[in-house]
Amino acid sequence: MSARDExxxxxxxxxxxxxxxxxxxxxxxxxxxxGAGQRLDLLVDRLVDYKANVFVVPAADASAKLAELLxxxxxxxxxxxxxxxxxxxxxxxxxxxxxxxxxxxxxLTVEELDAVDAVVTAAAVAVAETGTIMLDGSPSxxxxxxxxxxxxxxxxxxxxxxxxxxxxxxxxLEPTSPQTWISGPSATxxxxxxxxxxxxxxxxxxxxxxx
Amino acid sequence: MKIALFATCIVDAMYPRTARATVTILERLGHEVIFPAGQxxxxxxxxNSGYFxxxxxxxxxxxxxxxxxxxxxxxxxxxxxxxxVKHQHELVARRCGDAALEARAAVVGAKTYELSQLLTxxxxxxxxxxxxxxxxxxxxxxxxxxxxMRLLKLGDRQLNLLSSVAGIEMVExxxxxxxxxxxxxxxxxxxxxxxxxxxxxxxNICGTGxxxxxxxxxxxxxxxxxxxxxxxxxxxxxxxxxxxxxxxDRPATVLGEVQLAGGKR
Amino acid sequence: MSNTFLGMPSLPxxxxxxxxxxxxxxxxxxxxxxxxxxxxxLGHATATIRDKRLKVVAELPDWEDMRxxxxxxxxxxxxxxxxxxxxxxxxxxxxxxxxxxxxxxxxANEIVTALIQATGESEVVKVKSMATQEIGLNExxxxxxxxxxxxxxAELIVQLDHDKPSHILVPAIHKNRSQIxxxxxREMVDVDPGLSDDPARLxxxxxxxxxxxxxxxxVAVSGANxxxxxxxxxxxxxxxxxxxxxxxxxxTLITVMGIEKLLPSFTDLEVFMxxxxxxxxxxxxxxxxxxxxxxxxGDGPQNVHLVMLDNGRTAALADKMGRTALxxxxxxxxxxxxxxxxxxxGHAYGSTYPGPIGAILSPLMTGITSEENNSLPYASSLCGAxxxxxxxxxxxxxxxxxxxxxxxxxxxxxxxxxxQMDLMMKGAQWAFSSGSHLNLLEKxxxxxxxxxxxxxxxxxxxxxxxxxxxxxxxxxxxxxxFRQWWAKEHKPGSAVGPGTTTEGEQA
Numbered sequence: 001m002s003a004r005d006e007x008x009x010x011x012x013x014x015x016x017x018x019x020x021x022x023x024x025x026x027x028x029x030x031x032x033x034x035g036a037g038q039r040l041d042l043l044v045d046r047l048v049d050y051k052a053n054v055f056v057v058p059a060a061d062a063s064a065k066l067a068e069l070l071x072x073x074x075x076x077x078x079x080x081x082x083x084x085x086x087x088x089x090x091x092x093x094x095x096x097x098x099x100x101x102x103x104x105x106x107x108l109t110v111e112e113l114d115a116v117d118a119v120v121t122a123a124a125v126a127v128a129e130t131g132t133i134m135l136d137g138s139p140s141x142x143x144x145x146x147x148x149x150x151x152x153x154x155x156x157x158x159x160x161x162x163x164x165x166x167x168x169x170x171x172x173l174e175p176t177s178p179q180t181w182i183s184g185p186s187a188t189x190x191x192x193x194x195x196x197x198x199x200x201x202x203x204x205x206x207x208x209x210x211x
Numbered sequence: 212m213k214i215a216l217f218a219t220c221i222v223d224a225m226y227p228r229t230a231r232a233t234v235t236i237l238e239r240l241g242h243e244v245i246f247p248a249g250q251x252x253x254x255x256x257x258x259n260s261g262y263f264x265x266x267x268x269x270x271x272x273x274x275x276x277x278x279x280x281x282x283x284x285x286x287x288x289x290x291x292x293x294x295x296v297k298h299q300h301e302l303v304a305r306r307c308g309d310a311a312l313e314a315r316a317a318v319v320g321a322k323t324y325e326l327s328q329l330l331t332x333x334x335x336x337x338x339x340x341x342x343x344x345x346x347x348x349x350x351x352x353x354x355x356x357x358x359x360m361r362l363l364k365l366g367d368r369q370l371n372l373l374s375s376v377a378g379i380e381m382v383e384x385x386x387x388x389x390x391x392x393x394x395x396x397x398x399x400x401x402x403x404x405x406x407x408x409x410x411x412x413x414x415n416i417c418g419t420g421x422x423x424x425x426x427x428x429x430x431x432x433x434x435x436x437x438x439x440x441x442x443x444x445x446x447x448x449x450x451x452x453x454x455x456x457x458x459x460d461r462p463a464t465v466l467g468e469v470q471l472a473g474g475k476r
Numbered sequence: 477m478s479n480t481f482l483g484m485p486s487l488p489x490x491x492x493x494x495x496x497x498x499x500x501x502x503x504x505x506x507x508x509x510x511x512x513x514x515x516x517x518l519g520h521a522t523a524t525i526r527d528k529r530l531k532v533v534a535e536l537p538d539w540e541d542m543r544x545x546x547x548x549x550x551x552x553x554x555x556x557x558x559x560x561x562x563x564x565x566x567x568x569x570x571x572x573x574x575x576x577x578x579x580x581x582x583x584a585n586e587i588v589t590a591l592i593q594a595t596g597e598s599e600v601v602k603v604k605s606m607a608t609q610e611i612g613l614n615e616x617x618x619x620x621x622x623x624x625x626x627x628x629x630a631e632l633i634v635q636l637d638h639d640k641p642s643h644i645l646v647p648a649i650h651k652n653r654s655q656i657x658x659x660x661x662r663e664m665v666d667v668d669p670g671l672s673d674d675p676a677r678l679x680x681x682x683x684x685x686x687x688x689x690x691x692x693x694x695v696a697v698s699g700a701n702x703x704x705x706x707x708x709x710x711x712x713x714x715x716x717x718x719x720x721x722x723x724x725x726x727x728t729l730i731t732v733m734g735i736e737k738l739l740p741s742f743t744d745l746e747v748f749m750x751x752x753x754x755x756x757x758x759x760x761x762x763x764x765x766x767x768x769x770x771x772x773x774g775d776g777p778q779n780v781h782l783v784m785l786d787n788g789r790t791a792a793l794a795d796k797m798g799r800t801a802l803x804x805x806x807x808x809x810x811x812x813x814x815x816x817x818x819x820x821x822g823h824a825y826g827s828t829y830p831g832p833i834g835a836i837l838s839p840l841m842t843g844i845t846s847e848e849n850n851s852l853p854y855a856s857s858l859c860g861a862x863x864x865x866x867x868x869x870x871x872x873x874x875x876x877x878x879x880x881x882x883x884x885x886x887x888x889x890x891x892x893x894x895x896q897m898d899l900m901m902k903g904a905q906w907a908f909s910s911g912s913h914l915n916l917l918e919k920x921x922x923x924x925x926x927x928x929x930x931x932x933x934x935x936x937x938x939x940x941x942x943x944x945x946x947x948x949x950x951x952x953x954x955x956x957x958f959r960q961w962w963a964k965e966h967k968p969g970s971a972v973g974p975g976t977t978t979e980g981e982q983a
Contacts (some may be wrong), residue, residue: 002577003576003577003578003579003583004577004784006577006579007577007578007579007735007784007786007790008558008561010487010489010786010790011557011558011561011735011790011793012558013487013790013794014487014488014790014791014793014794014799015554015555015557015558015793017796019551019554019555019796019799020555021551021552021555021556022548022551022552022555023548024545024548024549024552025541025544025545025548026545027538027541027544027545028538028541028542028545028747028750029537029538030746046760050763104774107774110691110725111691114691127761129760130750130753130760130761131760131761132761137772137775143724143774143775143776144720144723144724144766144775144776145724145725145775145776148717148720148721148724149691149725166746166749166750167743167746170742170743170745170746171743173742175704175706175707175709175742175767175769176571176707176708176709176769177767177769177772178766178767178768178769178772178775178776179765179766179767179768180720180764180765180766180767181749181761181764181765181766181767182763182764183759183760183761183762183763183764184763185763186715186716186717186763186764187715187716187763188629188675188679188715188716189525189646189715189757189759190628190629190630190633190646190648190716191629191648191653191656191675191678191679192517192520192521192524192652192653192675193521193522193524193525193528193646193649193757194524194675195757195759196675196676196679197676198676198679198680198683199629199679199682199683199715199716199717199718200627200682200683200686200687200690200716200717200718200720200721201716201717201720201721201763201764202717218958218959220907220908220914222958223914223918223957223958223959224914224917224918224921224953224957224958225951225953225954226954227954227956227957227958227961228954230958231958231961234966238968243968244968246959246962246966247911248911248959249910249911250911251907251908251909251910251911251913251914252904252907252908252914254908256901256904257901257904257905257908258877259858259877259880260880260884260897260901261853261877261879261880261881261882261883261884261885262881262884262901262905263881263884263885264885264888265901265902265904265905266905268905268909269904269905269908269909271909272908272909272910272911276911302874306881357857357858357859357860357861358860361859361860361861361863361864362860388861389815390815390857390859390861392815392857393857394856394857394858394859395858396897397854397856397857397858398857398943398944398948399940399941399943399944400502400854400897400943401501401502401505401816401854401855402502402943402944402946402947403502403505403506403509404502404505404509404816404819404820404855405857405943406946406947406948407509407515407819408815408816408819408857409947409948410947433950433951434948436951437944437948437949437950437951438947438948440933440948440949440951441935441947441948441949
């Protein structure tokens with residue numbers, strides 16, 4: 001008998017008392033009771049608590065804010081689907097910041113990613129209550145690896161994509177997409193159970209919320 | 212109201228004062244107390260040690276003693292024994308395949324209350340000084356025993372009753388919710404861990420500067436008091452029922468006259 | 477009742493690997509208790525995490541609703557496990573993943589080894605995984621000439637120190653910062669000799685140490701927190717980014733997951749991803765969660781394997797009372813609140829799974845008669861703190877008592893000399909099964925008073941009770957029991973009025 005069939009048979013045999021699957025109660029909060037402003041404030045509070053840097057700017061100022069944040073950086077990587085308008089000011093500074101685009105046609109190597117100062121991505125959705133931004137691999141967010149290897153991650157988020165609670169975000173996500181949920185910069189609690197930021201993932205997380 | 216007292220084996224044999232205090236309080240409130248003579252023990256020690264077969268006659272005895280219409284509610288001055296009556300008796304009967312006993316145990320369990328539960332929820336006692344004349348001019352800290360706190364969800368019932376005693380000074384016990392380490396035969400089978408837990412409990416109690424530690428379970432108080440006594444501490448332990456029973460006219464004096472459950476007084 | 481089922485193997489088939497204690501818990505606990513540094517480290521760490529957990533749990537108005545949902549979802553998962561496994565398998569496979577099944581630790585180790593060897597590599601990076609600890613994968617790989625590098629900070633500390641994990645979430649919880657600094661200075665090549673014991677500096681040292689390994693690794697081995705049947709999706713929950721490194725950079729990813737780790741649907745994750753982080757690290761959300769479904773072309777490993785592990789899980793499933801232990805999501809909240817764990821640490825439990833959950837899970841997976849695992853269900857005062865903390869409401873105290881019953885019953889009928897505990901229980905059965913028996917016994921109380929002597933305490937008892945008197949006195953018993961007083965002196969209503977409490981009970 002194959003291992004699969006044997007394990008399956010063991011399970012069926014273990015369950016021969018035919019336990020009844022209970023009804024699943026879902027009395028927890030599944031939608032938001034907050035207004036947009038409250039959700040925004042809550043997200044900011046939670047991100048700051050996790051030592052992320054948070055900037056709330058009008059959507060029209062996205063490009064300027066990004067250029068400001070990248071002043072002093074020599075190279076950045078962006079996914080191929082990042083909105084062009086966000087990069088306008090950075091591109092005007094051409095010569096000071098080297099911009100590399102990761103795309104299906106031209107995938108950056110790990111070494112190339114390790115050499116850049118920062119990565120700029122969008123996000124699919126953010127959960128205010130937990131301070132979580134969620135990336136789902138769509139073209140504005142790119143491959144999982146690009147938001148991992150560079151030491152600084154700048155994430156631009158549309159205020160309309162902020163939900164209050166996790167179930168609302170789950171409802172928006174495509175389950176089979178490769179997802180990364182990010183709550184603050186890389187951190188560890190492994191030493192005396194005290195949280196310290198900055199281990200293997202990006203040690204700096206900047207979240208720019210476009211209002 | 213006609214109230215059946217379940218004294219519990221440890222109170223019956225080691226701390227009769229606690230049961231008498233319970234009677235005193237209930238009679239002072241004008242209720243009739245009866246003592247079903249067939250009672251002995253809830254069987255918790257057997258169950259918690261894995262001796263289900265040996266527990267069965269003990270459980271059957273308790274159910275036989277209390278499965279009557281002769282009283283309105285039953286009460287015990289012990290959170291863990293009441294938890295056993297309410298939660299374990301049916302389990303034992305079921306495991307041993309005695310469906311009739313299981314059904315009767317459920318009836319008895321539903322009628323049985325822990326003392327602070329009965330006083331607060333059924334008899335409406337919220338102010339011990341006013342309603343019971345309780346007076347106890349001493350500095351007291353309080354340990355909430357695990358089974359009362361977690362299985363019966365007693366919350367602050369015992370503490371609130373104590374706090375409403377005239378003259379009492381309650382001081383908060385640090386890490387109050389940590390188990391004292393008794394755990395029945397755990398204290399023998401895992402004597403080292405149990406002793407370490409008790410030592411920490413004792414240190415926390417002594418650190419409060421209280422004259423004594425109160426609680427709602429004689430077994431935990433025996434354990435804590437036994438540890439305090441061995442360490443030569445002068446802090447004793449006393450069941451909350453005994454504090455509620457004390458009055459201005461007849462106070463229990465904590466110096467010399469009363470032998471507390473453990474400690475050196 | 478027969479254990480055979482038409483065409484079915486007879487159950488239970490127990491697990492192997494690092495699930496067995498090698499000495500009885502009381503003996504191991506005694507040794508660990510003597511380590512004052514360990515006691516201090518554990519006390520500090522568990523107190524820190526307890527406070528954090530309470531704070532973030534209190535923030536949610538619907539925490540109890542979530543626990544109810546989590547518990548019901550897991551119960552339903554176990555009840556429907558065969559169908560859910562088939563559904564998961566179909567979905568994972570259709571998206572390019574390959575599934576392997578392992579009956580036990582040995583088979584799982586062999587499968588993983590063969591998969592690594594097929595790549596031609598002799599090194600792997602690892603994400604922290606309880607399943608691979610349980611099967612002893614690292615040791616097995618080493619015997620086969622394959623080096624496995626643990627990348628979680630705590631696992632790295634333990635591995636560098638040639639030690640064993642002592643906690644399922646924070647394997648190095650028994651070490652403090654200065655001990656960790658010493659380990660790094662001793663074992664890390666190229667470490668800065670001026671390294672301080674500041675946790676941030678220690679984390680940075682780990683980053684430098686592992687960076688090259690991550691960027692060059694071709695094969696990674698992981699566990700999984702959840703497998704979603706509806707979509708064939710796997711989930712890894714982590715903090716440092718070492719998980720993301722392992723899950724996205726290598727060409728080959730091999731995941732080892734227990735068969736009980738399934739959830740029916742993606743929606744169910746909304747419950748568990750609230751329960752797990754708050755219960756484990758006391759955070760609203762862990763820094764990183766990765767989800768992948770088979771192979772994503774152009775993104776992450778293109779060679780994706782999953783080993784589905786039994787190793788005693790079906791034995792636990794066969795125990796009606798005990799199967800609830802399989803609901804465990806490995807958050808470690810139970811050990812952080814356990815007064816026994818706090819004082820002994822994880823090593824005392826012997827098994828990969830320590831603390832309250834380990835005290836039920838290990839004997840359920842290996843059988844109560846296996847080696848020293850029969851001492852584990854007794855490693856609890858039954859205080860119930862674990863049940864209160866458990867995000868999926870596993871009634872650990874109830875299962876502990878159930879397993880104690882299994883242990884006692886397993887020796888019944890065997891020719892043996894009764895233990896002192898057996899005799900004590902038999903004697904107490906006689907005394908406690910009748911009011912008149914107890915009364916008869918209580919007539920001997922004045923004798924106890926005599927034994928206690930002038931100091932009014934008993935300081936030393938023989939045999940099994942000596943454990944009690946090693947640190948505790950017993951007060952002198954009263955001169956008469958309550959029932960004797962009641963029969964002789966109580967008059968209905970006579971107690972009305974104050975102060976009768978202490979009457980007649982003066983020393």
